[in-house]
Amino acid sequence: MIEAKKLGGAVLFGTVTIFVIAIAASLIFSLLLRFTSLTESSISLFITIVSFLALFIGGFMSGGKGKTKGWMLGGSTGILYTLFVFLFQYLGLDSSPSSEQLIYHGCYILTAMMGGVLGVNLSGGNPQEN
Template identity: 55%
Template sequence: MRIEAKKFGISILSGVIAILLLGVMTSMIFSLILQFTDTQEKSINLLITIISFFSVFAGGFVCGGKGKQKGWLIGGTTGLVYSLLIFLYQYLGHSTVFTFEQLIYHICYILTAMMGGVLGVNILSGPVHN
């Protein structure tokens, strides 16, 4: 039981780190694009949204692959931890809470991480031996 909980925690941590690393990398790329070209932020909003959903899906996929079971639970928990981190940053750092639009996005992030977790378990865990 204790080993399983530790594996669960490490899987979630791996998924959240994957999300944050992808976020940092894409933020750097987009900031360089915005700095050195005539591109306006509003013209790439959709692309940024798509990439953020991909990052959350990839984090769920990573945690599902590491956890090897209960992909929906481990992926959903990863999405929830990620959303909680963003909420805490926004609340503690900027003294604002989620708007209704942000709340909808984060619910969708959690669902996307769940889907990634399910696929990660099914694709990366390999055949089950009884």
């Protein structure tokens, strides 16, 4: 029971980290779009890179906080993030996810898993449980 609470807290911590990075990046990109001559299509690659980086960092943070089962913590963090995004899109915007979004989110989950494994290994967790 205590381990489940610890792992759940680590996943929540990683997910909150992802949303904090996403909100900060959204603010920066929106200011760049507003006050420069940049267009959304010209920075779409940077937005994608920052998205993957945010998921990696979130997985890393959850793995580092949980100190065990990095692939599971990172994957759970990515799944929770994806669930929030799709629920917001479906319930708030009345829009279903596209096949392109499903592919992106599958890659996001894998990226968060890699971050979780690295987070456990760099935090001094048990490498046999990754």
